Amino acid sequence: MDAILAGTIWLTNDYRRLYIHHMAVLPEFQNQGIGRYLLQKAIEIADNQGLQAKLEVHSDNATALNLYRSMGFIELDGYLVMIRRH
Numbered sequence: 001m002d003a004i005l006a007g008t009i010w011l012t013n014d015y016r017r018l019y020i021h022h023m024a025v026l027p028e029f030q031n032q033g034i035g036r037y038l039l040q041k042a043i044e045i046a047d048n049q050g051l052q053a054k055l056e057v058h059s060d061n062a063t064a065l066n067l068y069r070s071m072g073f074i075e076l077d078g079y080l081v082m083i084r085r086h
Contacts, residue, residue, distance in 0.1 A: 005026075006026050006029035007023070007034045007035060007038055008023070008024055009022070009039070009042055010023070011045065013051055016052065017046075017051055017052045017053070018042065018045060018046035018049070018052070018054070020053060020055035023035060023039065035067060036067060039067065043071065043072075055073065
């Protein structure tokens with residue numbers, strides 16, 4: 001049986017926070033709990049290392065917002081996301 005890569009999550013940390021940079025699940029595997037599983041594993045890593053878990057999400061991404069909020073993530077007041085593009 002061949003393995004199928006259905007989803008992925010990219011994490012880094014700065015010894016204070018665990019940053020969840022990207023998380024994705026292939027469309028044909030969405031709504032099956034894979035994203036929730038990946039996020040739960042990231043939270044476990046953060047908890048085990050005594051880190052805060054932090055992520056960014058676009059305000060139009062209702063599905064992701066619902067997932068993140070359901071798992072205890074809250075919006076940070078006073079923070080702006082900034083970028084410098086070439």
